[in-house]
Amino acid sequence: MPEPRRWAYLGPQGTFTEAALRAFPAAAGAEHVPYSTVPAALDALRGGEVGGAIVALENSVEGSVPTTLDELATGEPLQIVGEVHLPVSFALLVRPGTSLADVKTVASHPHAQPQCRRWLAANVPDAEWRAATSNAEAAQHVADGHYDAALAGSFAAARYGLDVLAEDIHDVADAVTRFVALRRPCSPPPPTGMDRTSVVAFLGEDHPGALLEILTEFSVRGINLSLIQSRPTGEGLGSYLFWMDFEGHVFESRVGEALMGLRRICADVRFLGSYTRADGVRPDIRRGTHDHDFTEAAAWLATIRCGATER
């Protein structure tokens, strides 16, 4: 499976999403194509204009995470082939010569403002906040003279001819944004032992205890979930979907059996991909849930079904 030569991202240049794309090894050397919204980037991938796309999935500082979830859960299928984690950390970008005392307006994507609220209150208490469609666009507006300062990644400064007046701005320490790299449906990348799998499970009818049933499919096979997020499907009250990320790869027996369990009990299941996790964690596989345990147990079952009991 050759790597795509064109990758879509949420532009303009200088967004956190572009920084994530630049940090994704499979996109090195490829052309990076900005789109103005997450759905536009995903549609470009679906339509074949690009071969890959990168979007924010968790803790976004700029992209709309609910939009991404809903697009991937219910739009024309795409597949996650990798992920990138970026620390959440903003810089205050200004035109050269501007001091903190000069800052009367600060622009950013609406997601960035609450993450810097305390810093803003302490350092530019009198400045007014202005919304932009992206942090990079906010930087552009500062360069154009519309606003005094922008909250954006420090990497955006050079691109817009701005200075970094303050760095490492964030109210919450160690916050990370998680981005996922997408392709059109494809054979999953091979397992590395440090893998994550994403699925969306649809509950058709309102079934008491359904979530417990779903979680049990994972726990009985020793699989830890890293994310579970419920969303209404938009098809009426009581109709929900669950986005779930969990450890392991679809090629592992424990994961395959858990996925088949979901498939059996849910109205529908969408496989969103198995891919190398960005945090480098290699999970312990619980006693009795290694691939060789499944292989041995299947051989034993075949034996007792044909009447040849071990002695």
Place this chain on the structure above:
Amino acid sequence: MPEPRRWAYLGPQGTFTEAALRAFPAAAGAEHVPYSTVPAALDALRGGEVGGAIVALENSVEGSVPTTLDELATGEPLQIVGEVHLPVSFALLVRPGTSLADVKTVASHPHAQPQCRRWLAANVPDAEWRAATSNAEAAQHVADGHYDAALAGSFAAARYGLDVLAEDIHDVADAVTRFVALRRPCSPPPPTGMDRTSVVAFLGEDHPGALLEILTEFSVRGINLSLIQSRPTGEGLGSYLFWMDFEGHVFESRVGEALMGLRRICADVRFLGSYTRADGVRPDIRRGTHDHDFTEAAAWLATIRCGATER
């Protein structure tokens, strides 16, 4: 698989076990061979003297149930191919002409006495109880003049030339003894939709939560247990086995997958058989755990593993 022509049972003639054997369709027309103990009957089967054996497994009124469990769990393997339920109900057998006032001694197997204690206290309060190795042997001792009365099945009266002085004696209403029919290891009888499966799971190491893990293997696949019984294995403190009876047949997908789950997490699992249940109950199979659900889910998993996502 032709039916055995010789069946072993716990004798002498007139025991409840013989009555169970006479009620077991597959043994109709075969020779019924009495043995003096449960282990002797099982060894006769193992050694090929007989082709089948029937022993009490639950709520026994005469055979030693712990002995049966331990023999089947840890002795040379045998396989359960059927079961018989008999109501627990005794008769007071006496020599012709004996009245209640004449009864000074009552003999029975030690298991029968506690099940008739209240009846005895109310009806023959001054009689002393005497132990026999079986209720049928107690009847023989009454016929021989050693004791005045025996607690036994009413079917034993004719065989020993005794009269039934009282019938339907039992302290607990609706009690049932469960017998199992055994053969040497063989291909299981075909599923009927009214099946039961028996296994023994061995826990090698003392593992916290192991029982919960085992029960979860069943519950996640919608399988109800009808019996669970722990027994020490005799191999040191903390070494236990669990005898488990549950609904379904080893040929069902949900049962096969649960058995493989046990195999993966237990030190050892002994398959004891799948067979038609005597109570005629046809369990509801839970949504998502029918064979066709497993077949469909496996086909779906194969699809996503090779990269062909449904649209």
